[in-house]
Amino acid sequence: MIEVRGLGKSYIGQDGGVVQALQDVDLTVADNEFLTVLGPSGCGKTTLLKAIAGLIPWNEGDIFIDGSPVRGPGPERSMVFQNFALLPWATVLENVAFGLQMRGVGKTERIERARALIETVGLGEFETKRPGELSGGMQQRVGIARALAVQPSVLLMDEPFGAVDEQTRRLLQEELLSIWEEHRLTVVFITHSMEEAVLLGDRVVLMSARPGRISEIVPVPLTRPRSSDVGALERSGKYVEITAYLWDRLRDMHEERRPAKAGR
Amino acid sequence: MIEVRGLGKSYIGQDGGVVQALQDVDLTVADNEFLTVLGPSGCGKTTLLKAIAGLIPWNEGDIFIDGSPVRGPGPERSMVFQNFALLPWATVLENVAFGLQMRGVGKTERIERARALIETVGLGEFETKRPGELSGGMQQRVGIARALAVQPSVLLMDEPFGAVDEQTRRLLQEELLSIWEEHRLTVVFITHSMEEAVLLGDRVVLMSARPGRISEIVPVPLTRPRSSDVGALERSGKYVEITAYLWDRLRDMHEERRPAKAGR
Amino acid sequence: MTTATTHRRARGAATTRTGPVEARRPCPPRRLLGANLPYQLLTFAVFAVAWEAYATVWGGLLLPTFTETVGATFQLLGTAELWQAMYVSNQALVIGFAIAVVIGVPLGIVLGRFRALERFADVYLNILLVTPMAAIIPLLMMSVGFGLASRVILVAVFSIVMVVVNSRTGVRQVDPSLIEMARSFGATERQIWTRILFPGALPAIMTGIRLGVGRAVTGMVLVELLMVSAALGGLILEYRGLFRAPMLYGTIVIIVAEALLLISLARWGEHRLTRWSKATTARSTR
């Protein structure tokens, strides 16, 4: 279980100004929950995720994982980065094994486990290729395999499918759902696509900007498993209803932020 | 009217290998038509658009604009680039005026026309800012303003909203549709989003890869103007039907291209 | 660097406009390997003829003709004296440059990693870059002596700046999210250095090494010329003192050739080690 209590975080910009990235954030993520986070650009989504990952310091509040406070990265959490963060000089296999290596897993076991995960994400043939030779979607699958290889109980994903074309994205979403359903992970998943947030999440967290706050948490009452027929799901009434609701809320936020829009 | 006849184009790669990017492409775009192009990554969409723009040479076939063959860039066409292609050192005003400057328009007139277009895309306050200080969506609007400033009759747009978050994208789509409806331009619009292709296009061109070919052209029988209520439109039966059809066709192409997908 | 550049490079610069017209020509066959050679030879020929003509017409005591120089170069290559000198000079070069690399690369990485430190060190790097070493060679000699040590130190001082500056740049270019990623998997600081910073900075480090090699050769000759007139610098002084101009420039030709050879070697190593970075970064000097 992830508990975020009264989290506040401000950055000091290069010009010395202070940016309040997060303020008073309270959030509880249950075990095995799939939580998606939506919000306008710059509202602090990445900041929140990195704080949970223990990658950045914060100014106020606490974060607990299963009751113990977060003081840095821990073996139970692993993160999928928005921009993949693959080592360009390492092969797919080496990239997937990287996390295991950092955790001191021996070479033989490391390779074996990495291989199994590469197989899982369907990149078996590409084991010896380098990231530069892969398409965006394939790179992202490497990142996911790397995060899964360390067998985390909490998976933190920052707009993982942002850079991927729509067709590939669908395939990846389906794969992710199957893995989550199979391994019963706790997932915090940032996205800027409403459809994605609804399709994947048990609950959708809506954040607002400046300062970054949680403005609303919307439960998604769609049945699982949803991975079997995404097309059909998207045409269902409940789905359309929720996305429409989210769309309105986000549009409101957007308008608030850009009141000076020229009057055409 | 744009006529593409038997267009073939191959690239010579860095390793000396030949990539057949386009083969036997025939396409006619009527005056004032809004044509959208969909296809898997690497199928030659950009190549086709650049050929029409007169920016790259090709190997076979001909392209005619209003009956005369394309021999290079011309004043009747202008292009919006996928990655914006803004001059990072120039202000918004200078960027929008760039095309006019290249065409020898005098300073006073240039600034006047650029100002008007900046107003049109709602960036009036940002005239003196540089691209680095703008959000992605704002940058793209600068690119669109620049393309419109030279008063083209043909607008060529290469995934113009690819890098923009979903909320901003909606706003931009609506703006584009109004401009197109007002100025009755001929538009060729590349996208990787089916929804976008259907929402905007009179017809959707589906391309397949290796070699790049037009596999199908799907007419979109939705009424215009569509810009008033996108949300409602998206829930209409016809819209859902067409996107579902396109989704199936593209998924087929995808599966064909990736037959070795691991069996989970 | 995408289409336009590639395209320009492939079709050369003669055309002023990129239109489909010219492109209608059938695709040119694969570009000849080593298409550079004719141009290099052309430049060389122009240069050689100009040299020969100038030296023949206005030649002075210290200005040999091109042909004399070529003759002397080959003659030199056959002498034991030259190879002995090469051996002595290159001792300083090899040791000095090795020291520059061994100290410079980690120093560059430290400076790149810790910005605060770098801000304090920056002014000294600038000073090292602009100080005319020739002026301080006598001081160096007086404090370290005239042996191999002083030559080694000078070669190292000459070349280390390039290595440090480029390593530092390289580290700065490493995607910070990679460091964050490594930390998220619990990497230690040492692991971050060996697994992320060093490999990530390798292309830039190699560029620095290439530039450093050039500077090292300069330093090697300079110190021999100014103070410890042993080896190649000694040969230069001797031939100059005896007004044996062809031999003088023959020696210089051999030194420049060695520098070019070392640079090519470094470039080859660079290609081998950093294949992954091809075309993904625009580096400070290709």
Place this chain on the structure above:
Amino acid sequence: GGGVATTNPDGTRSFTVAVIEPDITTVPILAAVDDLRRAGHRVEIVELAEPELAMEGLARGDYAISAEATSPALIAIEQDAPIKIIADVIGNQWAVYGKPGISTCDDLGGRPFGIFSEGAVATAMAKDWARAQCKGGRQPEYLTIGGSNVRAQALLAGQIDATPLEVSDVVALESSGKSKFSQVVDFGKSLPDLHPQTVYANTEFLTEHREVAQEFITALVRRHAAINADAKYLVDLVAKYLPEEKPADMAKIAERYVSSGLFNAGALTEANVQGTIDFFARAGVIKPGMKAKDVADLSFIQAAK
């Protein structure tokens, strides 16, 4: 343009004299140039870094007169450069100094011995001496270090055991107050016929502007005479032309030069020029067979007397 020197409408001449890093030995030459200037000639003085450059400029006719080591002039003349030696700058002032306890060549066997580069006078003298004197056949280990003053410092710092030095550096060495250094051999005594530093001129200048050349040599001879009459005069000249030199040492140095009679522009004779040539031929710096009359034009110093 227009040759080595140009004749001005009033009959005076314009030309250039090149000096190489002027020191106390060059000062009389600078004073002589000033005499010419007072006579109305326009003489430009150029300071160069290396004697080779002066040779090149003389050979090309850029400079009319220069003065430095004799051997580059001989080598240049051997290569048909239009140059002639016309006067002496300073007699053989070189001596080998060594660490205490070193008194013969044999003490130096295998020891570090500082020399200047090949072709230089001091190098040739030192090697010539070592070849003749080192009986055991064990030669010193030569370490090439440019500049007499640098070698003096190296000797002081103990990095070499012995080296040939100029008078001014010997004085500096002695006044350093450190442990005593001993003179191993005085080349001024062992090779009195050798004239390591001379004045030389472009031959075209000598034929076309004979009178000016004569004026110059005459002035130089007079200056040398005045110096020999009173060492204080040399100190004054140094203070005028080399203001940065430390005056304290200067008096001592000037005294040493004068007492050894080293300043004598007219010291050259057919015989000692030939002796100098033969020495360099023996040292392998030039080929044997060169004749004094091809190398030197002693008519100017004779006329000046």
Place this chain on the structure above:
Amino acid sequence: MSAPAAARRRLPRRRVPAGPISLLAGAIVWELIGHLAGASFFPPLSTVIGRLAGMVTSGEIFASLADSLLNLVLGFAVSLAGGLLVGVAMGRFRKVEAALGVYVYALLTAPSLVFAPIFFSLLGEGRGSIVAVVVMYAMFVMIINTASAIQSVPGHLVEMARSYGASETQILLRVMLPAAAPMIMAGVRLGVGRAVTGMINGEMFIAVVGLGRIVTQAGGRFDGAGVLAILLVIIAVALGAVALVQAVDRKITGWVPQTSRGH
């Protein structure tokens, strides 16, 4: 406050003027070593400053400094013009690059001093030779940087300009040069530093004039304080020149985001 421990490092810190502070530290270290070593060739900073003050008050340094600066400015101007011209040509035209590339590298690495006799032969002992040495030192690094800067101009910008019918000249002036400016300026910065070195070396090893003359003479007298005093002046000149270039750089390339500036 339960922030992860490792993160404390990133707490806000007041910006201290790093350059002056570290120069001060260096000065103190120098002073100490100078006193401890007691070697005549490495005097403490105070002695050196004293010498410098002496030179300044006696005025001897100013004429030399002016002379040297003129050499520097002339040489640098020629290098800049040549570097940009050749660099742009090499960057734009593959044939030019093929023809010159290897030679530019050769000249970049060749010890420039060995060409002194050639300059002397071509240009005499006057200002020409020294300017030539400055050019030799400064130009090639600028050529190489300019060429690779031009080559790495984003292709899409050139293509964009072309799509608006820009001529080749317009492309060069309005797109390529501005886009290449940051890297060109990095080269210019290296070039200006090397120009100072070239100036001193030219003045020490061809015609003995300007600051080079003072250094040579002080070196000849084994006046360590004198050499170091002039060296301080030279370094100050170099740092001043670099600062000037950086100021111009900031003006020209102010649009570059902070993180990617520098070389």
